[in-house]
Amino acid sequence: MRAAFLQGLREGLRGGLPSQLGTATVANGLVENLSAAFSPLVPGGASAEEEDPLLLLAWKVMPDYFDVLDLPLRQGRGFLEDEAVGEEKVAVVNDRIARRYFPGGDAVGRQININAEWYRIVGVAASVDLPALSGGTLGEFQLFLPLQQRVGTGFTIIARTGADRAAAVERIKEIVWGLDRSLPIMDVSLVQDALAKSLSEERSNALLMVIFALTALILGAVGIYGVVAYSVSRKVREMGIRLALGASARRVVGRVVLGGLGTVGIGMAVGAVGAFALGSTLSGLLVEVDPRDPGVFLLVAGVTLVVALGATWLPARRAAGASPVDALRSD
Numbered sequence: 001m002r003a004a005f006l007q008g009l010r011e012g013l014r015g016g017l018p019s020q021l022g023t024a025t026v027a028n029g030l031v032e033n034l035s036a037a038f039s040p041l042v043p044g045g046a047s048a049e050e051e052d053p054l055l056l057l058a059w060k061v062m063p064d065y066f067d068v069l070d071l072p073l074r075q076g077r078g079f080l081e082d083e084a085v086g087e088e089k090v091a092v093v094n095d096r097i098a099r100r101y102f103p104g105g106d107a108v109g110r111q112i113n114i115n116a117e118w119y120r121i122v123g124v125a126a127s128v129d130l131p132a133l134s135g136g137t138l139g140e141f142q143l144f145l146p147l148q149q150r151v152g153t154g155f156t157i158i159a160r161t162g163a164d165r166a167a168a169v170e171r172i173k174e175i176v177w178g179l180d181r182s183l184p185i186m187d188v189s190l191v192q193d194a195l196a197k198s199l200s201e202e203r204s205n206a207l208l209m210v211i212f213a214l215t216a217l218i219l220g221a222v223g224i225y226g227v228v229a230y231s232v233s234r235k236v237r238e239m240g241i242r243l244a245l246g247a248s249a250r251r252v253v254g255r256v257v258l259g260g261l262g263t264v265g266i267g268m269a270v271g272a273v274g275a276f277a278l279g280s281t282l283s284g285l286l287v288e289v290d291p292r293d294p295g296v297f298l299l300v301a302g303v304t305l306v307v308a309l310g311a312t313w314l315p316a317r318r319a320a321g322a323s324p325v326d327a328l329r330s331d
Contacts (some may be wrong), residue, residue: 012175015158022161022168025068026147028060036265041141043101044118047183055140056114060147066092066125068160074098076108076123079146091119092144094127100141119145165190221307228260229309260312261305268304272297312330 019273038057062080067070074095091112098107107121128142137253157176161168169188176183189197239252278290 008068008179009155009157009176012179013159013172017159017168017171017175017268023064023068023158024159024168024172025065026062026155026157027065028147028156031159039115041097041101042113044113046202057142059142059144061144062147064212065144067157068158070160071128072125074124075106076121078123079144089117089119089149090122090146092123092125093121094125094142094245096127097141097143098124114143126170146168224264224304224307225311228264228308229315231263231311232260232315235316253313257309257312261308268301272301 010028013026035191037056041054041056050222058063061079063081066073066078073092075098078092079090093107093112100109101112102110107124110121112121113117125142125144127140152234157172158171159168176185233257239256242252243249275297281291
């Protein structure tokens, strides 16, 4: 019953959607609600005991899915109409699976076993970038299965439309309700909106981390300024003596600034070593960001140097501008 409905829906989308409104296909999801499970993937001729379980992310799609989404096929082809409803189980794997299990040859035509079921690989697709899935391994291994062989309870209609999105949505609703008026259409949204929604939690966490980092940076800058400025103020008498003996104010200020920056430089070196050593502990919180990114280290070092320069130059310049008598009288 569901397979017949799917076939009718696909034919309706193919023949009932005007070319100026675009094309559409059916799948079990686009960003969310995809089936994912830890399972060993065993290539033909290998032993299941030799393989570790992988987190396999599976799409169930109609044959025209790859064309509508413009998803490149590295090898082989997509699904055929008779394969989608046939008894032989077929699959399209992503290029990461192909590289891992068939590094020495063509993956097309080979057999793989997943959950005690054998599939024949008919194509190798490009890996899909899933920003909703953080972490290096989650979603890395992806495969596609014919939707009509594994019909679920909910479907996603994915349409590539032109400028008139509203007309395309209304036409798709007419096609769906023309097959079954009782079917609910749960949500209509742009792919960009779906991606943004899937990333909302990650973005909220990232915003909080940025706020905490800026707060820590400000507190650190204030602390550095206070410590260095206090250290410079202790040298006012020394500066007065040098000025009284004929040293130029410029030279005195430069000497104080270099001394303060030297102390800050030692602290920066120690902090950089510690940050580099502990950077790996942050890798689980980062996506496509190197915890030892040189740009980040240079940015932090630059901000610290600017703060330290201001903390040394401002009080030193103020003290050097005073008369030597006043400087000698200071405590």
